[in-house]
């Protein structure tokens with residue numbers, strides 16, 4: 403049967419001896435899609451990433467409409483108090499931290515952010531990274547050696563998969579959220595390698611399927627077989643749970659994992675990432691021995707970014723729990739896929755594919771990579787309800803107290 407549709411995936415394998423031979427086929431296909439108006443990528447914001455945004459799409463058309471793509475789960479990036487905090491930080495310390503945090507790159511602001519976030523996630527020590535990606539990749543590459551083992555949920559984020567591949571060939575992938583399979587595989591590794599270091603990796607909320615592991619079981623299994631647990635909290639820290647501590651809070655498992663990694667790019671109105679550990683030794687070793695200083699380069703301590711994250715953290719922490727429960731109530735039903743949910747998802751996916759017509763800003767990378775009919779709970783929060791919730795909370799005056 404003749405195939406009618408071609409996708410980006412068809413161009414992953416490339417051949418040829420020159421660069422142009424290797425990429426020309428792809429470029430021809432992309433150019434045709436741009437010229438016939440069906441290229442769904444490369445959208446550019448012309449306004450702040452608001453629930454309704456102005457956008458130029460990848461074919462050069464201007465749109466204004468609901469934004470189901472930008473990752474700004476609580477709309478903090480455009481909150482007056484957060485902007486003011488970032489501007490004050492620039493006035494105080496300039497726009498650049500001028501060095502790796504392993505050298506002279508830290509500022510009083512980045513230190514403060516490390517301390518505050520450590521307290522928030524309930525770990526003793528926290529190390530900032532330039533991005534969540536660098537944190538995930540860096541901690542695995544930094545701690546795992548070729549003879550060690552990594553066992554990870556099959557849908558773990560690319561930064562975790564790539565970190566594992568860069569560190570060892572001993573990687574065991576576990577069917578998504580399947581704690582029984584996880585236990586069987588871990589038991590097998592432990593039986594054949596009684597003295598090996600084993601790192602077990604999962605996430606609190608998986609971005610593509612918006613589901614979550616049973617953490618008590620996961621952590622029990624890790625303890626039983628002497629595996630070190632690493633959990634990525636990028637998607638729910640700050641926006642889920644009564645106090646904003648995400649699924650670990652909801653499942654009463656705060657402090658359970660040995661190591662957390664997280665990102666500021668979803669809820670904390672900035673770029674950046676972190677790892678949180680219980681032992682100062684892990685943080686100091688990673689920072690000074692296992693990772694080259696470039697990993698912790700200048701942008702780690704960028705004053706305005708850190709201030710934006712810090713002010714967001716502060717706003718999240720001080721918000722009335724009742725308001726956060728409202729966010730949670732809007733999110734949690736998404737975990738059980740229901741008709742409204744599926745309907746919303748499909749609509750969101752249509753927007754991002756650019757086929758629902760003009761007047762839609764459409765989504766972008768996130769929605770483009772999500773399965774239709776599956777889960778886009780963050781699209782829900784990114785849409786108008788997100789603004790509603792942010793407005794409600796802003797009304798409590800508390801965020802203004804955070805413009806330090």
Ligand SMILES: Cc1ncc(COP(=O)(O)O)c(C=O)c1O
Pocket residue numbers: 533534535536538559561605609634636637665666667673674675
């Ligand atoms: C689960 C997960 N971890 C880590 C990251 C990387 O975060 P950042 O955008 O800060 O690089 C992402 C980003 O999409 C993510 O979804």
